Amino acid sequence: GDDQLRQSKFAYNDKERLNWHFIPRVRKGLPLRDLEGKSLAAAHRLIRSGLSEAGYTQSLNVMSLEELLYLLEKGDRAKRRERRDPEKYYLSVFGLPSLKGTWGWRLEGHHLSLNYTITNGRLVATTPEFFGANPGTVDAGKGRRIRVLGIEEDLARQVLKLCSPAQQ
Helix, strand or coil: CHHHHHHHEECCCCHHHHCCCCCCCCCCCEEHHHCCHHHHHHHHHHHHHCCCHHHHHHHHHHHHHHHHHHHHCCCCHHHHHHHCCCCCCEEEEECCCCCCCEEEEEEEECCEEEEEEEECCEEEECCCEEECCCCCCEECCCCCEECCCHHHHHHHHHHHHHCCCCCC
């Protein structure tokens, strides 16, 4: 509806475009949890358009960890749910989507910040981009260890080991 459009829409040069982070915090934009049916499907088509199939799957995996954190953390259920919700990720559109001029969009929430800039119909920037995983490792029983970003983490550690102290 109109309220959802207002929530998601910002001027391209709005200071909110540079206000990105990957920690749980108050965010502006339209939360995915407020969408359903065709609107939610369209939001996921937009998200998928900015990622490879592997990247899209990885983003869904990162978001799904919020449910695990909800179950693991202690305290009041309602407060935990407000803080930990796999659909508490926000879409924002900066400027007017068009084949001419510059505009952008962002998906952001805990451990995920995807930012896109489009100029004259061409993707010109995908930064800042952040994928994180909390927890990094899920021990789900014998032979059932899950590491959402395990390959990436292992590669990063290998690169650091190969670096000299100055390079690190």
